[in-house]
Amino acid sequence: MVFMIFKWKIQRVESEYNTYEEKGEIDFSRAIDEFQNFPWEEQIELMKESKSEFENAPIIIFYNDRNQKIIISISDFEAFNISYESGSKYAYLKIFSDINKNKENICAEDVIAIFFEGKFEEIFECIEVEDTEEPQEPIKKNIVFRFKIKNTYDGIFSLFVSLMIFSVGLMGLWLIYIGDRDNIWMVGLFMASFSFVFSLPGIILFFVYLRLNHDSTFIIDKDSNTFVYRDSKKELKFTKKEIDFCKLRYVENERRPWADYSCIIIKLKNGQKLYLSFFMGETDAILHEMNIRYEKINSFIPI
Numbered sequence: 323m324v325f326m327i328f329k330w331k332i333q334r335v336e337s338e339y340n341t342y343e344e345k346g347e348i349d350f351s352r353a354i355d356e357f358q359n360f361p362w363e364e365q366i367e368l369m370k371e372s373k374s375e376f377e378n379a380p381i382i383i384f385y386n387d388r389n390q391k392i393i394i395s396i397s398d399f400e401a402f403n404i405s406y407e408s409g410s411k412y413a414y415l416k417i418f419s420d421i422n423k424n425k426e427n428i429c430a431e432d433v434i435a436i437f438f439e440g441k442f443e444e445i446f447e448c449i450e451v452e453d454t455e456e457p458q459e460p461i462k463k464n465i466v467f468r469f470k471i472k473n474t475y476d477g478i479f480s481l482f483v484s485l486m487i488f489s490v491g492l493m494g495l496w497l498i499y500i501g502d503r504d505n506i507w508m509v510g511l512f513m514a515s516f517s518f519v520f521s522l523p524g525i526i527l528f529f530v531y532l533r534l535n536h537d538s539t540f541i542i543d544k545d546s547n548t549f550v551y552r553d554s555k556k557e558l559k560f561t562k563k564e565i566d567f568c569k570l571r572y573v574e575n576e577r578r579p580w581a582d583y584s585c586i587i588i589k590l591k592n593g594q595k596l597y598l599s600f601f602m603g604e605t606d607a608i609l610h611e612m613n614i615r616y617e618k619i620n621s622f623i624p625i
Contacts, residue, residue, distance in 0.1 A: 326386040328438065330356065333381040335368040342383070350438040353384055354431055362396055369397070369615075379613055384437060392437045394430065395610065398618070402430045403610040406437070411448040412465060414607035465542040465611045467603040469535045474601050476582040483579040484524030491517030523623045524580035530625060531585070531599040540598055542611045549612065551596050558594060566591045568616040570605060571624035585624050586616075597625075 330353065331342040348356065365380035385391035390408040397403070399419060406413040417430045436442050494517060497506055541550040551558045565588060572584040584605045586598040598608055609616055 488521035
């Protein structure tokens with residue numbers, strides 16, 4: 323272990339809004355014990371029972387004297403959301419309760435161990451947090467999500483698979499066209515129907531998401547708890563209290579070609595809507611950093 327002084331603090335659902343309880347110094351072995359003994363299930367149930375739009379999420383933060391910290395939160399029984407902050411560096415991890423779903427089969431305790439060993443940046447990819455500076459104001463550290471080509475790689479692969487299936491559908495149409503014997507047109511009808519159902523959603527979603535977010539930027543100001551959305555047509559600045567609802571639409575069935583697609587829909591109380599697709603970054607990471615209540619909706623077509 324690297325010699326550093328570690329401390330920790332917690333936030334509970336029932337605590338005063340957006341406040342943390344400082345717990346003092348802590349070592350690695352005790353950190354694991356405190357994490358495992360924290361009443362995560364009880365806190366999730368309290369969140370579900372709460373009628374408040376802006377209740378706290380249950381959070382544990384471990385931090386050290388080198389300005390490094392990991393923030394661990396949970397919104398359902400499926401996974402822990404873990405973010406890492408160190409100066410201008412930032413990373414987000416979604417660690418599933420089912421260890422087999424995680425890369426390299428790691429669990430939340432492994433991430434805590436890596437943090438206490440001082441090896442987080444060696445093992446996990448970090449991004450640079452952008453600085454924004456306004457006249458006569460100090461520099462603020464913001465979390466920025468924007469459209470990036472690398473975020474579309476899963477979508478491009480899905481598009482390729484969908485186009486391959488679509489081509490089978492076209493072949494089915496051709497069989498229908500020439501089918502005048504041995505019921506070959508029935509084979510073509512089956513091929514066309516099956517292929518179009520399992521290809522068109524992926525093709526449509528790719529271009530819809532591209533149109534929605536090809537020039538979009540979403541900024542989360544962690545100091546003032548404000549959000550800024552920009553694209554070529556508009557700029558929206560709002561706070562949590564101005565949000566009417568927030569929904570995450572996703573695909574639960576992993577066998578569909580478009581299973582990686584997900585989209586956040588935010589409606590403001592003034593009637594304006596904005597869409598944040600996974601082309602801008604992991605939707606789970608965006609919601610984790612926003613720290614707001616949202617509804618998860620399993621959708622055949624997530625839009």
